[in-house]
Amino acid sequence: MAAIKELHCPVCGRSYQPHEVQYTCPVCGSVGTLQVLFDYDSLRLQLDRDGLRTGEQSIWRYKALLPLAADAKVPPLRVGMTPLYDATRMAESLGLRQVWLKDDGQNPTGSFKDRASAMVVSKAMEQGIQTVSTASTGNAAAALAGIGASVGLNIIIFVPATAPEAKIAQLLVYGATVLLVEDTYDVAFELCYQMCLSEGWYCRNTAMNPYTTEGKKTVSYEIAEQLNWQVPDVVMVGVGDGNIIAGIHKGFYDLHQLGWIERIPRLIGVQAEGSSALVHAWQHGLKPEDMIPMPADTIADSISAGVPRDRAKALKAVRETNGAFIAVSDAEILEAIPAVARQSGVFVEPSCAAVYAGARRAAQTQLVQRDESVLLVMTGNGLKDIKRAQQSVSQGLRVQPTIQSIRQALGMGQE
Numbered sequence: 001m002a003a004i005k006e007l008h009c010p011v012c013g014r015s016y017q018p019h020e021v022q023y024t025c026p027v028c029g030s031v032g033t034l035q036v037l038f039d040y041d042s043l044r045l046q047l048d049r050d051g052l053r054t055g056e057q058s059i060w061r062y063k064a065l066l067p068l069a070a071d072a073k074v075p076p077l078r079v080g081m082t083p084l085y086d087a088t089r090m091a092e093s094l095g096l097r098q099v100w101l102k103d104d105g106q107n108p109t110g111s112f113k114d115r116a117s118a119m120v121v122s123k124a125m126e127q128g129i130q131t132v133s134t135a136s137t138g139n140a141a142a143a144l145a146g147i148g149a150s151v152g153l154n155i156i157i158f159v160p161a162t163a164p165e166a167k168i169a170q171l172l173v174y175g176a177t178v179l180l181v182e183d184t185y186d187v188a189f190e191l192c193y194q195m196c197l198s199e200g201w202y203c204r205n206t207a208m209n210p211y212t213t214e215g216k217k218t219v220s221y222e223i224a225e226q227l228n229w230q231v232p233d234v235v236m237v238g239v240g241d242g243n244i245i246a247g248i249h250k251g252f253y254d255l256h257q258l259g260w261i262e263r264i265p266r267l268i269g270v271q272a273e274g275s276s277a278l279v280h281a282w283q284h285g286l287k288p289e290d291m292i293p294m295p296a297d298t299i300a301d302s303i304s305a306g307v308p309r310d311r312a313k314a315l316k317a318v319r320e321t322n323g324a325f326i327a328v329s330d331a332e333i334l335e336a337i338p339a340v341a342r343q344s345g346v347f348v349e350p351s352c353a354a355v356y357a358g359a360r361r362a363a364q365t366q367l368v369q370r371d372e373s374v375l376l377v378m379t380g381n382g383l384k385d386i387k388r389a390q391q392s393v394s395q396g397l398r399v400q401p402t403i404q405s406i407r408q409a410l411g412m413g414q415e
Contacts, residue, residue: 002043002065007034007210010312011289018067023208031289033310034210035250036067040257049260052225057081059115059218065254066119067214073125075150077108079118080218084226084375090343090356094363098373100232102223103346105381109146109170110139111302112219112244112379117143119215120204121151127202130154134204135192137185137240137301138167139380144204145174156201158192160185163301164385184296186306207243207310213250216243220251223375224261231265233372236359238351238379239269239278239325240303242314248377249317265375267323268367269314270358272298276327278308281315283325288312299330299388302351302380324367332357337382337392347382347389 006015009025009032016025016034025032047064055061059080063070083103091099107114117140124132134144135158148155155176159168160183171178181188189205196203206212224231231252239245245267252264271279274297281291288311296306308314318325336353340346355376362368382389397409 002038002067004067005037005039008037009034010316023203023210028289030208030309031312033207033246033313035313036210036214038065038254040254044258047258049225049229049258059118059215062218062221065221066218067211068122068126072122074122075118075147077114077118077147077150079107079114079147081222082106084223085344085346087344087376090340093339093343094359094374095370096359096363096368096374097371098232099359100227100373100375101344101346102219102375102377104219104377104379105346105348105352107143109142110381110384111143112216112377113140113143114147115218116140116206116212116215116243116247117147117204119211120144120202120209121147121153123211124153124202125151129202131156131199131201132204133158133192133196133201134206135159135185135189136206137304138163139302139384140204140206141176141178142167142170142174145171145176148176149174156195158188160188164387166386167384184306185304186293186296189309205309206241207246207313212243213247213310213313216247217251217254219377220248221255224252224255229261231261231263232375233265234268234323234368234374235265235377236268236270236355236362236374237377238300238303238354239271239314240275240305240308240351242269242278242308242310244377244379245269245317246310246313249313249321264321267317267321268358268362269318269323269325270354271325271327272300272303272333272354273327273329274298275300275304275306276325277306278311278314279325279327281311282318288315298333300333300350300354301385302349303354324362326358326361326367328354328357328361332361334388334392336360337389340378341382346378348378349380349382349384350388351380352376352378
């Protein structure tokens with residue numbers, strides 16, 4: 001177990017012990033999402049990165065770097081150690097030296113969010129809590145429902161009624177109690193938090209629970225290990241609440257503190273133009289506590305948030321790595337769904353397609369240089385939102401059941 005040294009607030013700089021606070025900084029409120037920090041000097045003496053190679057093929061191979069007891073129970077579903085692909089044709093298309101894809105759509109419930117839910121469920125079991133709740137546009141809810149079902153926890157989900165039907169169906173299949181809120185994600189988030197406080201449920205809400213970041217950071221450990229500890233120049237990921245990019249930064253930060261990697265990659269967060277609060281804040285040099293709610297209207301529901309909940313750590317991640325936030329249109333996102341699939345064979349949902357669209361724009365504007373290596377984190381499977389996939393392509397070729405009709409449809413000459 002990596003003993004927690006402190007829970008640190010990135011806004012005011014105050015530190016707390018785990019028994020002193022459960023969710024966010026008591027002084028800064030919801031903007032003060034806490035960062036878990038360890039005694040890295042001690043860990044450096046105890047751990048050897050080469051020893052990881054004998055570990056199990058999941059995020060639990062990194063248990064010594066997670067805030068769990070060595071004998072802590074963990075969910076049985078295999079989360080993590082997802083494939084990392086060398087996307088050579090995508091690199092050629094984007095005009096970049098090297099492009100990798102990290103395919104987290106292959107997690108048990110089909111998204112990156114399984115990492116956070118596995119950690120939160122473990123913490124719930126550690127504390128003997130039976131009911132866990134979260135608000136989500138779909139993926140975090142599915143992750144909690146699925147991971148919770150694997151250990152028999154009572155899961156209560158708050159989700160906007162406008163969430164994709166496939167995602168809502170997944171929650172119900174797992175047996176979660178699903179509350180379809182007739183309002184935005186941000187409203188569902190607040191309702192969930194208030195119910196957790198009043199009823200004593202464990203709140204998994206993104207960023208508000210500090211251990212969501214600890215689960216998500218494991219993707220950076222995997223990336224470094226899979227690339228033999230030679231990290232990319234740039235890592236790009238879709239951003240809504242900001243918790244994933246914060247987790248990616250935390251993972252690379254841990255490894256750098258341990259001396260296992262030489263540097264932290266530049267981090268570039270991609271948002272949809274219709275939900276781009278962090279792009280606006282970064283461009284205008286805003287402090288996280290000065291950000292105000294902005295419109296959140298995009299087909300990429302997984303990265304739609306009017307008030308990014310982990311905005312403090314997300315801005316810190318980009319600013320400290322000399323990275324950037326960029327926005328792409330819904331039209332670019334739709335176009336990118338088949339582009340990613342045809343260039344790599346990986347089928348992704350809109351939030352991931354946005355990352356490819358962002359990489360294309362970054363290459364065109366030289367935000368990313370041609371000689372740099374870039375890794376795109378693909379956070380969700382395309383089956384999560386089949387409606388948008390259907391919108392991104394034309395219909396198939398309808399033919400009569402004759403060879404002549406087939407040849408005609410294919411534009412082939414007659415024999």
